[in-house]
Amino acid sequence: MNINGASKQIKPEEVSSHILTKLKKSAEEVVRQPIRNIVLTVPAYFDEYQKGATIQAAEMAGLNVLELISEPSAAAYAYGYDQKQDSNDNLLIFDLGGGTLDVVIVEVKNGIFNVLTIGGDTQLGGRDFDNALMDYVADIIEKKYKKKISGNVRIMQKLMKECIDLKHMLSSANETR
Numbered sequence: 218m219n220i221n222g223a224s225k226q227i228k229p230e231e232v233s234s235h236i237l238t239k240l241k242k243s244a245e246e247v248v249r250q251p252i253r254n255i256v257l258t259v260p261a262y263f264d265e266y267q268k269g270a271t272i273q274a275a276e277m278a279g280l281n282v283l284e285l286i287s288e289p290s291a292a293a294y295a296y297g298y299d300q301k302q303d304s305n306d307n308l309l310i311f312d313l314g315g316g317t318l319d320v321v322i323v324e325v326k327n328g329i330f331n332v333l334t335i336g337g338d339t340q341l342g343g344r345d346f347d348n349a350l351m352d353y354v355a356d357i358i359e360k361k362y363k364k365k366i367s368g369n370v371r372i373m374q375k376l377m378k379e380c381i382d383l384k385h386m387l388s389s390a391n392e393t394r
């Protein structure tokens with residue numbers, strides 16, 4: 218990593234701790250009181266080492282982790298599956314994120330979640346949709362105006378933002394300009 222011209226080695230947990238510090242501050246501004254105890258979610262495929270590193274990152278940000286739960290279990294909580302009576306079921310949780318696509322089967326037994334199996338694609342997410350749309354639009358622009366734009370960082374950043382907005386609009390509309 219390059220900080221003010223000097224090269225510095227930084228561990229992933231340090232990067233995570235900076236993000237958590239920022240989130241802690243933002244949340245504190247909303248609730249207007251200090252936050253110390255948290256419940257953290259991690260992807261279902263995280264191993265013990267990755268979970269440990271995540272807890273370390275939280276501690277570096279001055280947070281105390283009450284519990285670490287998997288993201289698909291958090292989704293099941295969000296839909297109230299821990300409260301529903303007669304909800305002894307298997308849930309399929311389809312989580313298309315920015316970077317990865319995770320498909321997880323969670324078994325619900327008397328309000329307790331158990332991750333049965335995980336699958337998906339670690340190289341498929343919203344960012345890939347953005348890039349595909351970018352390539353498509355950049356190609357049209359270059360052909361139409363007979364000008365290369367792919368080397369121009371400023372233009373490409375602006376185009377990327379437009380493409381992401383376009384993608385979001387197409388989630389609720391069949392057509393957009």
Ligand SMILES: Nc1ncnc2c1ncn2[C@@H]1O[C@H](COP(=O)(O)OP(=O)(O)OP(=O)(O)O)[C@@H](O)[C@H]1O
Nearest residue numbers: 313314315316317318342343344381384385386388
């Ligand atoms: N309305 C929408 N229509 C289409 N895509 C959307 C919409 N809202 C958000 N997205 C896309 O969802 C992605 C972010 O998803 P999410 O917040 O679940 O990712 P994440 O949890 O940070 O990533 P990951 O799980 O891969 O680590 C981005 O690519 C964003 O453009």
Ligand SMILES: [Mg+2]
Nearest residue numbers: 288312314315
């Ligand atoms: Mg995610």
